[in-house]
Amino acid sequence: MVIAEKRMHDPGNNSKPVPAINAGIKRFKGKWTPAMAQHLAKRTLFGASPDDIRFFAGMSLQKSVHQLLNANEAMPEPPLHYLNDERFTDPDVPLGSTWVNQLTYTGMNNSRRENSFRAWWVGLMINQERSLREKMVLFWHNHFVTEMRSLGNALYGYRYNSLLRTHALGNFKVLVAAITRDTAMLRYLNGQSNTKKAPDENYGRELQELFTIGKGPGSHYTEDDVKAAARVLTGYAIDTKTLTSNFIGNRHDDTDKQFSAFYNSTVIKGRKGNDGILELNDMLDMIFAQEEVSRFICRKLYRFFVYHVIDTITEQNVIEPLAKTFRKNDYDIKPVLQQLFESKHFYDAGNRGGMIKSPVDFTLGLCREFKVAFPPPQDYVNQYGLQQQLYQQASNLQQTLGDPPNVAGWPAYYQAPQYDKLWVNSDTLPKRSQFSDRMMLFGFNTKDKTKILVDPVAFAKQTSDPGNPDVLINESVHLLYMVELPQKDKDYIKTNILLSGLQGMASDHYWTQAWQTMLTKPADAANLKNVTGKLKNLYKYLMNLPQYQLM
Template sequence: MDRRSFITANTQSKSIGFRTNTGLFPYSPPLGTAEITHLLRRVLFGVKPTDISKVKGKSLDEVLDMLLIANPTPDPPVNNYNNTNYTDPVVPLGQTWVTAPNDGNATGYRHSSFKSWWTGLMLNQNTSIHEKMVLFWHNHFATETVDINDARYSYKHNALLRKFALGNFKTLVKEITLDPGMLRYLNGYLNNKTSPDENYARELQELFTLGKGPKSNYTESDVKQAAKVLTGYTVNATTITSAFDSTKHDTGNKQFSSFYNNTLITGKTGAAGANELDELINMIFLQPETALYICRRLYRFFVYYEIDQATETNLIEPLAALFRSNNYEIKPVLKALFSSEHFYDPVNRACMIKGPVDYCIGLCREFNVVFPLSTDTINHYYMHEYIRTQASNMQQNLGDPPSVAGWAAYYQEPQFHELWINADTLPRRSQFSDTMIGNGYTRNGKNITIDILSFVDSLSNPTDPNILITDSLSIIYAIDISKEVRDFLKSILLSGQSTDSYWTAAWVTYKANVTNTANRTIVLTRLKSMFKYLMNLSEYQLS
């Protein structure tokens, strides 16, 4: 079925105003390859054959338990940037800079190091949702390295997102409020009793907890009162820590609106002033809209951008109730979502356009692109930086979303993820895939490329062109393709001949003597042509 037919298939549901009436009830049919790959595509960046093999034969509960395991804390980023143009005066090559004194000349280099390090963690992720959740929270609690202007803060902010990615959301909100990077980014460290700054107080409610929906009826006065609660927090630029300075705190009472049940936060003096933050957060989290808003954000990131009334009633509302009953723990919500009949509904498969980070990282993981070893510090980071830059060129600059609201594709109605594809970004996607299936990217004598012979050799039966195509599509495509396209793909493998044996003989001959240049060229040329064509089709953009 082609994409247009697929998205219009459920005509009965559309005619009565909803996509599907499925909800949070557990998914019960057998967990087949299609269901496994759908799940893995959404929670990982691309699906490697080894990812599939790890979960095959397991129950859905067992698979989700595996996917919801947090990764160990990674080693921090290191200096990969000492060169003829610049040498860090305090950090040797290969050593971390995250606790070193700031050198203004190092700022740009350290930002690149941080982003390359993060890209590497995504490329080398375990079979776990952890890295995808770090990106989710980065978009949700968005900060920009260009504004913070000190990579140590950005690293520490990322480490915080990483620590709580699968933890307690309420705790995460408090930690984000006190995070030195966020305090710098939204001017929280400038917010004091004589000069209130409302930036963070506004975004705390508008973007981070309650959203801007019709039931989020906090007032402008609530923003001002929250700003007073948040006065007095400072940042130490040497230790990259935050602290509460009671002399800068507004000790007056803070009266909130009827939306917050006319809550009064009594002003406190001395060190007790810091306790007002807990009262503010407790007040916000008493509002049912907080859980609903976060569940909608998770839904749009992992399932689909449109939330109609059926989805709101059948999925979002019970999911939010589960969130509240579990004291805002993230894992139970994710497990319920990914085990629901709604998640596996056919209308929710292959309906998302991959974000640029997902596209670039996913391509490398699907084809098991080999990068220089971490012991080769400079080239290891440079190659990661190349991948990160390609995603940036497609309008998703890791570490630097366009604003505190994150990337528009995750929130801007009515286009949402369709914003990822335009006259500039679509050709860039094809250029990237063409490069990787072609000669790859070379720097300092090191090369990264798709080793398509190795990829095909790992499939179940490369000698049969039909099985080869089916196996390949099951890994790199989220949707089936028409018989006409399959026939065209096979014609590439057969070089226009009519019998399957034309490919089988070529592959068997190659495998009998893999060092023979002529034999290798025959199969390599056909495979590169076929996979280049596959990655240039619109279906490859879908997850």
């Protein structure tokens, strides 16, 4: 299966090209259409249900972006101990209670808590409000990577995730400072082992290479800068009683730290004792004085939300203006995202349907698009159990929430030249089809047979006239795809799927009659089975086409 590219100026593109994208970052002032609303929703949420599309289409572009950036969301309730099994008890945490305040743990109950955390996180994505926050939590998780499997305690992972959620749409510089002191990061990149007697360069290197300056054309920090940064960061530790981070003055290197000409030969004055903690602010001031920080982060945001190729035109017309806005607003993230999502460039036809869905977008987006019904919060055992299964499905497709493959994140977000094409290969593409087929035909269920399953009749009712096969097919395609489906493919679907086996086959009347009979005589089991079966085949077929892999 070949998934077509959208851009003419993408190297290696052999598909029919569209005009090169020259639109800049100026605000879009044209007509706000449902297709544009759908594009915005699919890029900023995990999947877009028909209700989401109608919601954003019913307001202006500016109000839509304002909603995404300023939704009044409370912080979510913490994850629960949910495994109702004698073999998997958590003696310190009653069933149905949260474990995030419990400091004691063992290898066994920690594994259960990790599962609880992952299921909880999946639930937040599925039940997200019309807000950018959850998508930004994933963005920052891929940027400031930690791996649950190396932390040793689920509590570190939960606190790290909560930190990302708290600062997801806040100030980037404040977030960098908070991440530097975070217990998960201190464990993951050896910050707790970094002392004046044995400086550890791990975090000092990644702070510059992956978190702030990057490896772009304007990044010229040196190995000596890495060593100097490591010395600035000495003294941080984890209190084993409270499992929180602290600063131990006598472990801190209080000598002066000399940086290279890239940082204007800055000298960070050594501070003694607990005052050594103030050197972090001095170093961040020095780093954030470099314009390359703003460019690096804007490029990452662009590749996450728009497209993987950043050519000369895009660098000049989009990245540079966004970076200027970032600096002008003292590294607050909202003004940058607002400018991007309100721009002509973002809505250029060549940028729509040009990204391959990540595994999380594919699996959880399917659930949200089809409004799959999950157990209510009071049935947390089954709710968490099903969400854990979805986590595993995304993991099978090579995106394990909580555990990116390395400190650089998932390669699909940074590995040139393939980028998002890495999500689809000979192993993962059949698994994607297997997942969508199962959600349509059988679903997933827990031990007591509680099930999640697509309701094809309910989705068909989201179209304006589901009894008309042409309307049903056209509008279903537009709801599920960001690219057009050729008419010959729609004709095939109508004749060989929707009307297959019906008398006359090519006559729309027979589908219309079957649909109306279902509405007026719901007790007619044979007709209901016939209609439901054909709708299942219709949506199963649509989700197996290449177009469904794109957003």
